Amino acid sequence: LAEAMPGTPAPRPAPTSVLAKLPPGYRDWRLISVAHEAGNLNDLRAILGNDIAVKAYREGTLPFPDGAIIARLAWEYVPSAANNKVFGQPQSYVAGLPKEGVQFMVKDARKYAATGGWGYAQFNEGVPVEGVTIANCAPCHQPAKPHDYLFTEYAP
Amino acid sequence: LAEAMPGTPAPRPAPTSVLAKLPPGYRDWRLISVAHEAGNLNDLRAILGNDIAVKAYREGTLPFPDGAIIARLAWEYVPSAANNKVFGQPQSYVAGLPKEGVQFMVKDARKYAATGGWGYAQFNEGVPVEGVTIANCAPCHQPAKPHDYLFTEYAP
Ligand code: HEC
Ligand code: HEC
Numbered sequence: 210l211a212e213a214m215p216g217t218p219a220p221r222p223a224p225t226s227v228l229a230k231l232p233p234g235y236r237d238w239r240l241i242s243v244a245h246e247a248g249n250l251n252d253l254r255a256i257l258g259n260d261i262a263v264k265a266y267r268e269g270t271l272p273f274p275d276g277a278i279i280a281r282l283a284w285e286y287v288p289s290a291a292n293n294k295v296f297g298q299p300q301s302y303v304a305g306l307p308k309e310g311v312q313f314m315v316k317d318a319r320k321y322a323a324t325g326g327w328g329y330a331q332f333n334e335g336v337p338v339e340g341v342t343i344a345n346c347a348p349c350h351q352p353a354k355p356h357d358y359l360f361t362e363y364a365p
Numbered sequence: 366l367a368e369a370m371p372g373t374p375a376p377r378p379a380p381t382s383v384l385a386k387l388p389p390g391y392r393d394w395r396l397i398s399v400a401h402e403a404g405n406l407n408d409l410r411a412i413l414g415n416d417i418a419v420k421a422y423r424e425g426t427l428p429f430p431d432g433a434i435i436a437r438l439a440w441e442y443v444p445s446a447a448n449n450k451v452f453g454q455p456q457s458y459v460a461g462l463p464k465e466g467v468q469f470m471v472k473d474a475r476k477y478a479a480t481g482g483w484g485y486a487q488f489n490e491g492v493p494v495e496g497v498t499i500a501n502c503a504p505c506h507q508p509a510k511p512h513d514y515l516f517t518e519y520a521p
Pocket of ligand 1: 244246254256279280281312313314329330331341345346347349350353358359360361362447448451452457
């Protein structure tokens with residue numbers, strides 16, 4: 210009802226992002242693994258983790274402890290003419306511009322109990338993506354439940 | 366002549382590796398970029414840098430300052446059945462076991478003046494590869510001279 214009254218400030222929308230802003234220094238986090246998605250995604254990606262996440266990965270701790278944050282970065286999948294010339298054949302693909310935003314999984318067993326203890330967030334160009342909520346992400350991670358909802362394994 | 370004399374200890378072979386041992390903590394270094402080599406290499410790779418190297422990459426410093434070390438890690442290029450199932454099509458490739466060793470470029474403008482200031486080293490399973498010297502590597506990096514002999518660009 211309040212929304213309809215002229216002159217009343219619009220109610221603040223419920224916060225939809227698990228992270229209000231990009232975790233400071235996430236680009237400096239340590240590497241968990243790398244991957245290539247072909248198909249429509251057509252990217253090269255890196256999975257990074259904060260200290261708590263990397264420690265848990267390396268020690269095989271399941272479930273991951275509160276405070277663990279995992280970041281998925283992705284870049285354009287770009288054939289490298291320079292590298293191909295050196296190798297003498299078309300074989301080299303390198304990272305181009307960032308794409309598909311940066312996705313995060315944030316562990317808090319109590320706060321996100323309904324989704325296995327993980328909150329999910331996506332940032333495009335540094336800004337939380339409007340309307341993306343945990344419900345857009347968590348169901349898809351369900352098949353990875355035996356590894357605490359993480360598809361990615363640590364690359365030694 | 367000495368080698369031929371029985372009872373004389375064999376002369377120590379000249380040290381061929383630029384790095385006597387793996388730089389401590391290199392797996393914790395920050396990410397510069399990722400790549401996929403198809404063809405015979407058939408790998409996913411990550412380029413990491415120590416603090417001096419990452420700072421120079423981010424600030425665009427050329428040539429790289431002494432003390433910069435860059436590491437090239439590589440893993441098997443493995444289709445992920447689990448990820449493909451989630452995505453509904455074959456498109457996902459992840460890092461498997463390490464392969465092709467770990468390669469390093471070490472900057473010391475004076476020591477390696479003959480090869481653009483870079484020393485090169487390769488480790489397989491933690492051990493410097495017997496017989497691999499700078500001469501096995503530097504000529505191939507010559508085309509990247511305009512970027513201080515580095516093919517890889519920083520992935521933002
Ligand atoms: C269509 C299914 C699907 C949806 C929807 C999805 N994910 Fe994922 N996610 C995956 C798969 C499969 C992987 C592993 C392969 C990869 O990285 O591409 C993954 C990987 C990740 C990773 C790296 C850790 C891991 O589990 O491997 C993060 C972080 C992540 N997703 C966050 C999110 C966020 C945030 C959202 C929603 C905004 C989301 N995901 C939506 C399927 C999905
Ligand atoms: C056949 C040509 C060739 C030879 C030989 C070669 N490299 Fe490279 N190297 C490349 C190319 C092309 C790249 C970039 C693409 C990639 O990483 O596959 C590269 C990348 C690298 C990188 C990452 C930084 C960069 O320049 O992008 C390091 C470190 C490296 N090489 C070290 C070595 C070492 C050590 C040796 C010798 C033991 C060696 N290389 C031999 C062609 C070569």
